[in-house]
Amino acid sequence: MALVVPLRVLRPREEFVSDVASPPYDVLSRDEAFIMASGNPLSFLRVEKSEIDLSSGIDMTDDRIFETARKNLQRMLDEGVLIQEATPCFYIYSQQMGDYVQYGITAGVSVAEYEAGRIRKHEQTRPDKETERTRHIAAVGAQTGLVFVIYRSLPAIDDMLAMTVRERPIYDFTSDDGIIHRVWTLKKDKDIVFLKEVFASVDTLYIADGHHRAAAAAAVCGMKKKQNPADRGDEPYHFIMATLFPDNQLRILDYNRVVRHLNGRTQDEFLNKIKINFQITPDFTQRKPAVMHTFGMYLRRQWFRLDAKRDILDCADPMRLFDVAILQDHLLEPVLGIHDPRTDHRIDFVGGVRGMDELEKMVDSGDYAVAFSLYPTTLAQLMDVADAGLIMPPKSTWFEPKLRSGIFVHRID
Incomplete structure (x- = not known):
């Protein structure tokens, strides 16, 4: 099983991306998300935190939350706000916060390799949160948020990133918090083959943020395999949408x-x-x-x-x-x-x-x-803990800037 693959994502048309892109679902309360999305029908919070379109007292396990998320995503497709990429691609996703810039590669990472321990975690997931995200992915038929993944830096990939970001990005916008987001597409066959081969040589990837998203994606994969007797092992649900960052570009904040x-x-x-x-x-x-x-x-x-x-x-x-x-x-x-x-x-x-x-x-x-x-906490500590199969103490790490949701959507149906 390939460790890292290109994805045929849904993504916003360029003119809509700044309105669509939203903070990840787990950094905002319901009230904060409601205020942020107010007056903006394109906000991806209407998919990621669809309870904002329902009554404020709704039970967070109510099926209507997940059905509303599904309908809102379909509406964005029907209205042409989101488009389907013609072919599987890798993407370079950069974020600039002041003088600090981080460049990552958005791709699919293997559920099988995650379950085998090649994609390692350092955080204990909460069953209720994992169940909520599993229901969301299953109902919407898509992974709507990115998992933040780290790899030990590789000069060959560093060089490719440096060359690619000289070109014009497909997205270049500033979010409300002042972060500059830029995205480049890698769709040439030679680039795709190169990245797949280089990542095939990587022993281990590390989840920095998004443990519940990853666990939920794996759970949905298990459900889909049981429902599909003709499962080949390369269907979209076999891959977790992630952005992979080299360790030499990242910092953990206090x-x-x-x-x-x-x-x-x-x-x-x-x-x-x-x-x-x-x-x-x-x-x-x-x-x-x-x-x-x-x-x-x-x-x-x-x-x-x-x-x-x-x-x-x-x-x-x-x-x-x-x-x-x-x-x-x-x-x-x-x-x-x-x-x-x-x-x-x-x-x-x-x-x-x-x-x-x-x-x-x-x-x-x-x-x-x-x-x-x-x-x-240092990156070395995080990776050492994950390599040892241990779990970090609660609330040990804070990564900033956060990856925006809605720039990429990975359909699994």
Whole structure:
């Protein structure tokens, strides 16, 4: 089974792409998506988060949500907003945020290789979220969002990317958040053969973001195989739509924490408790840690530096030495009573792109009592964890910019 293949995608006509492209479904609440799509009938949020076209109190498991998504996608096809690519292609998808630019290759990656462990994950999926996305793909008959995949950089592909992006892109637009998105098509036979052969030599791919999308695509593939006794193994549902980025172009941003209250403690009691496991230094003007095992903490309009003490770093389990695990195991859980950060409503997570000023603003508003800034997880750590078949601590990584939905749609029916 080929690891990476070109896809015959649906995509917007050039004049519609900026109206169609939307943030991924899982970074917006229903209300945020409703506001963003308001007045824009072409927004792909009407497919990705179709509940915005239904009553606000609708049960998120209601079949009408998925039927509405299917109808909205079909409407965009019928109205000529989306077009079907004539032949399978690879695409170069670039995103520019300020001076930072990342270039990826949009393609299909093999479900069989994903299930065999050649496409590796580092995050535990939630059954309810996986089921929701599985139902969405099955009902719509398409994968509507991209999986963010990493490969160890290859000079041959780097050179091809550098040559191709000198040409005129098929898309060049700026989204509402200021990110510049550009897309180039690779449709020549020689380019397709070259990329398939080069990727065939790659031992491993890594899912950076989109674990639920990937798991759902694999689940739908399993359903389709059972329904198709003549299955050949190369039908569209055998491939997961993804954008593959070389590791030398990516960065993981810090993924910070804000907590609503101090678990019944006064600020002084709280500080005395955390002194057990951390050295506290006031007036941390840097605000953002520069090395591992160091944290910034914003409390009572002041920044503190927290350095993990040596005894809590004397741990045989390398997974517990991730900064997110140190903070969770030695402060958030024992001091603030947050046992599961994925489900506890007292804690929220703030991607590093929003900066330290945002942490201060959230605490100063009175809605939160304390904020913590963390040193970012590294790509090497992510890949090492995935290679070992382990799972990262919850909320370990934040990638920015996010891949837009609606630029590419992979039909599986």
